[in-house]
Amino acid sequence: MPGRGRPRGFDRDAALRTAMRLFWARGYEGVAISDLTAEMGIGTRSLYTAFGSKERLFREAVDLYAALDDTAGYCDLPTARDTVERLLRARAAAYVDPATPPGCMIVLAATNTSQDNDAVRDFLAGIRARDRDLLTTRLAKARADGEVPTATDPDTVVAFYLSVLYGLSMHAKDGRSAAELDAVVDTAMAVWDMVVG
Amino acid sequence: MPGRGRPRGFDRDAALRTAMRLFWARGYEGVAISDLTAEMGIGTRSLYTAFGSKERLFREAVDLYAALDDTAGYCDLPTARDTVERLLRARAAAYVDPATPPGCMIVLAATNTSQDNDAVRDFLAGIRARDRDLLTTRLAKARADGEVPTATDPDTVVAFYLSVLYGLSMHAKDGRSAAELDAVVDTAMAVWDMVVG
């Protein structure tokens, strides 16, 4: 249902997916407006009319990315172990999916920014912090449920598994294979009992 | 011993350390020449006379960084376990050292670059690959020595511990404490026997 004025001459969702792919591959500052318009096949003016600014487009692209594989969903699984294992396996598979850029956009797209773009860096850091909190809460619940020992420190367990997860992004970026990432996840999950114990 | 012409009016080593600190904190593209000259307290022309170009300055800064904590040194320790543990503990401590920027320069300083700077990205990736090879060779030696089972896959062990190490950089960048990073290393080392077995 188009609005009142002249209808948009391009597919906004497709353009947003293109932006997500570019930002995912090159990071926020690694992608220029000219790169975006070239890949989208639209003019500068259309991009700004549709998305407002580079930063707002990036935030929309990140929101789309985050919605592809929401962390909160994994927290509903019956055990914390399931949550962590499913999360790691799904993400590892996504990181090396040849249909999308390697690694995690939220981890990699704004690790090194100029001071002008600290807000963008903090935006991604905020998402990481939120996901971290979700997992910590899930681990605390597991402890309350008796799934893991009362001596378990949720913060440490989460920090350990997030380290592995973050590291997988770098491995993917460095071109490691799906088999290698799976082996890392296998290893990480094989030691679960010892980590939580 | 100065050369023939006019002597340099600033401390080249100090300027290089300043560049290292800036690139470490902000990444290659996150630091502008104007940032460098401002922090170094020199003019643009002096920077270019002394270092050639931004990329050559960056490479020198990375070489300096790498020399601070050389991976090869850890490989001479008596066991592969020592190698990995010392590496993780030393790096974790360095990543959260308040005297230097958080995280690892080689991991973080060029994760997202524009296409123009792929050479810089590949330069850091090459260092990561070299360190990875050193560790894999060390693990293979440990297997030959009987330190770890013959069934051990050096690639998998190295991939696992490098994942943890890479992840520590992101944790440091996100402001986690030394205690939290230490706890991750404690966990990672506590499961060594299971990982190699």
Add this chain to the structure above:
DNA sequence: TGAATTGTGCATCGAACGCTGCTTAATACC
């Protein structure tokens, strides 16, 4: 002392950056 050599300050280069004013085109509402 004069020549050769090297570093510095100044001014600026061309290119790319993110972004926008203005005009025209295309639609919905009345």
Add this chain to the structure above:
DNA sequence: GGTATTAAGCAGCGTTCGATGCACAATTCA
């Protein structure tokens, strides 16, 4: 049909990017 509203094309904004030409300063060597 007339008007309001939104989108697209064109041209260009001011700024910053990395990098440099040139004149001058400061040193060594003959």
